[in-house]
Amino acid sequence: MSSAPALQLAGRVTIGGTAIFGPLSLEVPAGRWTCLLGPSGVGKSTLLRLFASLGDKVDFEGTFGASDGVSLAGRVALMAQSDLLMPWLDVTANVTLGARLRGTQQPRERALDILARVGLADHGTKRPDALSGGQRQRVALARTLMEDRPVILLDEPFSALDAQTRARMQDLSAELLAGRTVLHVTHDAAEAARLGETVLLMTREGITPVESPPASVPRPYDAAETLAFQGQLLRQLMETV
Amino acid sequence: MKRVLHFASVALLGMLVWQAVVTFAELPRFILPGPMLVFSTLWTSRMLIAEHAVVTITEVLIGLGLGATLGFASAILLVASPLARTLLRPMLVFSQAIPVFALAPMLTLWLGYGLWSKVAMALLIIYFPVTSAFFDALMRTPVAWVELARVMNATPARILWCVRVPAAMPGFASGLRLAAVYAPIGAIIGEWVGASRGLGYLMLLANGRAKIDLMFAALIVLAVLTLVLHALVDAVCRRIWGG
Numbered sequence: 469m470s471s472a473p474a475l476q477l478a479g480r481v482t483i484g485g486t487a488i489f490g491p492l493s494l495e496v497p498a499g500r501w502t503c504l505l506g507p508s509g510v511g512k513s514t515l516l517r518l519f520a521s522l523g524d525k526v527d528f529e530g531t532f533g534a535s536d537g538v539s540l541a542g543r544v545a546l547m548a549q550s551d552l553l554m555p556w557l558d559v560t561a562n563v564t565l566g567a568r569l570r571g572t573q574q575p576r577e578r579a580l581d582i583l584a585r586v587g588l589a590d591h592g593t594k595r596p597d598a599l600s601g602g603q604r605q606r607v608a609l610a611r612t613l614m615e616d617r618p619v620i621l622l623d624e625p626f627s628a629l630d631a632q633t634r635a636r637m638q639d640l641s642a643e644l645l646a647g648r649t650v651l652h653v654t655h656d657a658a659e660a661a662r663l664g665e666t667v668l669l670m671t672r673e674g675i676t677p678v679e680s681p682p683a684s685v686p687r688p689y690d691a692a693e694t695l696a697f698q699g700q701l702l703r704q705l706m707e708t709v
Numbered sequence: 710m711k712r713v714l715h716f717a718s719v720a721l722l723g724m725l726v727w728q729a730v731v732t733f734a735e736l737p738r739f740i741l742p743g744p745m746l747v748f749s750t751l752w753t754s755r756m757l758i759a760e761h762a763v764v765t766i767t768e769v770l771i772g773l774g775l776g777a778t779l780g781f782a783s784a785i786l787l788v789a790s791p792l793a794r795t796l797l798r799p800m801l802v803f804s805q806a807i808p809v810f811a812l813a814p815m816l817t818l819w820l821g822y823g824l825w826s827k828v829a830m831a832l833l834i835i836y837f838p839v840t841s842a843f844f845d846a847l848m849r850t851p852v853a854w855v856e857l858a859r860v861m862n863a864t865p866a867r868i869l870w871c872v873r874v875p876a877a878m879p880g881f882a883s884g885l886r887l888a889a890v891y892a893p894i895g896a897i898i899g900e901w902v903g904a905s906r907g908l909g910y911l912m913l914l915a916n917g918r919a920k921i922d923l924m925f926a927a928l929i930v931l932a933v934l935t936l937v938l939h940a941l942v943d944a945v946c947r948r949i950w951g952g
């Protein structure tokens with residue numbers, strides 16, 4: 469893995485003349501976990517997709533890219549808001565999709581290992597339509613964790629999970645993605661409070677960084693400090709809208 | 710099982726009505742024979758009918774195989790190459806304005822009296838439905854899958870082969886289901902225009918000799934064969950691609 473760059477963006481997005489967000493600017497620090505927290509429809513997914521070079525359907529005015537000046541293409545893994553599993557492939561093949569698409573050796577061992585760690589060891593040969601919503605989301609997470617990329621973009625990666633599984637998956641992701649530049653879109657203040665080394669609040673007015681507690685991530689979900697931070701984030705969200 | 714029972718009871722009802730019409734209207738057997746007579750002819754001429762049926766089945770299966778292969782390849786070519794699309798698509802659409810039936814005499818002229826003119830006819834008749842069903846499905850790949858593949862650094866060729874083609878297989882399957890019904894029509898037209906073997910030939914021959922019962926017997930065999938072929942193709946498609 470090449471060293472993880474920081475991400476920068478400054479500008480505004482319109483679609484067919486309608487303003488979607490901005491003008492705003494944000495800075496995603498290198499090699500750290502950044503949560504982008506904001507209400508539904510504010511443009512979080514749109515912003516994330518820009519960094520994945522999927523902005524060809526929107527009109528973007530401004531600049532964005534990696535701090536090292538090198539193109540982001542090929543250095544990014546994206547977990548989109550929907551799971552995008554291929555129904556004709558079994559779970560294991562979905563997890564190794566990246567290798568299949570690049571025509572390289574399929575890392576089966578690693579895939580089985582990651583599948584086991586997301587709690588789907590027994591489901592490797594199933595088709596996606598035989599899985600529950602939360603299981604499907606974990607397959608998509610596993611597929612993203614397989615991609616050995618310096619920049620990881622996660623769009624609501626844990627939204628379909630129960631509280632207990634969600635906390636486990638948060639721990640796992642924080643462990644496996646340590647050292648990478650992670651931009652994690654969420655509308656869950658509790659999640660941002662646990663995982664965000666940097667937390668960016670996105671509202672219609674723009675993006676405001678919120679100072680986060682010093683404890684290293686993933687922060688304990690029941691620590692007073694984490695809960696207080698969660699409360700603070702929620703309050704700030706309530707005040708701005 | 711329920712479907713078979715349903716089908717059988719409808720067929721039985723149809724035959725009762727048929728027999729009733731023949732009996733009460735006192736139709737002569739060279740105008741409309743009753744089902745009893747047709748089935749007894751079917752039994753007594755079973756060897757003759759089977760011999761001709763084998764010929765037709767062979768034509769249909771070869772035509773179906775070639776048509777499906779050619780349709781598959783054409784759709785991929787059309788999707789992969791914008792140049793092919795601009796050049797070939799208008800031609801494909803135009804070719805549909807020509808009644809395929811009108812080509813049958815020419816095919817016989819070019820390919821002879823034997824098997825291949827009928828195979829060509831079946832192929833011609835199924836080529837367009839297969840190609841266009843598969844092509845449409847290939848053009849409708851969900852954008853999000855293609856985007857995911859692009860983020861994963863897949864080349865357009867890999868995206869086509871690993872995402873768009875498998876995603877379009879249900880479309881190809883519906884093309885094949887249509888083809889299973891059309892291919893026998895093609896083969897029969899070919900046989901009508903010029904042949905010395907096959908169910909279509911047998912029907913013409915029987916008709917010419919006022920053996921309407923034999924004609925009906927051959928017709929029933931043809932219909933059953935088409936239904937079986939459709940059911941087989943359907944079962945295979947379901948097995949491989951689901952739904």
Ligand SMILES: Nc1ncnc2c1ncn2[C@@H]1O[C@H](COP(=O)(O)OP(=O)(O)OP(=O)(O)O)[C@@H](O)[C@H]1O
Binds near residue numbers: 488508512514655
């Ligand atoms: N193709 C499009 N055409 C027009 N408007 C669009 C299009 N895509 C998104 N939008 C609009 O852009 C805005 C931002 O959408 P986006 O998906 O980025 O929101 P989001 O913050 O991710 O919301 P959520 O949390 O619900 O996922 C929305 O108001 C949406 O209606």
Ligand SMILES: [Mg+2]
Binds near residue numbers: 512513514549623
């Ligand atoms: Mg979104």
